[in-house]
Amino acid sequence: MAWQKVVGLKALENGGNHITAKVGENVVLFVKTQKGLEAMDGVCSHAKCILGEYDSSKNEVKCPCHNAVFNLENGHMVNPPSVAPNSPMDKLGLRKFNVRENNGFIEVEV
Numbered sequence: 001m002a003w004q005k006v007v008g009l010k011a012l013e014n015g016g017n018h019i020t021a022k023v024g025e026n027v028v029l030f031v032k033t034q035k036g037l038e039a040m041d042g043v044c045s046h047a048k049c050i051l052g053e054y055d056s057s058k059n060e061v062k063c064p065c066h067n068a069v070f071n072l073e074n075g076h077m078v079n080p081p082s083v084a085p086n087s088p089m090d091k092l093g094l095r096k097f098n099v100r101e102n103n104g105f106i107e108v109e110v
């Protein structure tokens with residue numbers, strides 16, 4: 001695991017406080033929350049759609065394809081895909097990544 005510089009913080013602000021970026025083999029969703037930066041898998045565990053709808057009031061991310069919802073704090077799926085309501089949500093959680101700000105840039109540990 002090593003820290004990798006991703007994008008400037010300005011890009012995150014310009015993206016509405018969330019942005020998805022490819023980091024090595026990973027697609028990572030970065031979100032600026034009231035508590036600070038968060039980083040989580042940016043690809044849905046159901047059918048691999050790119051995530052990106054962030055609800056700051058619930059700290060959740062919704063998949064645009066079939067509406068699965070993930071908790072940004074721990075990566076757990078909190079609502080299953082609408083087309084697969086009996087999905088094993090505990091197995092469909094997403095990975096979290098360590099993330100930090102460094103000299104105006106976002107860095108993630110992958």
Ligand code: FES
Pocket residue numbers: 044045046047048049063064065066067068080081082
């Ligand atoms: S691909 Fe995300 S809910 Fe289906």
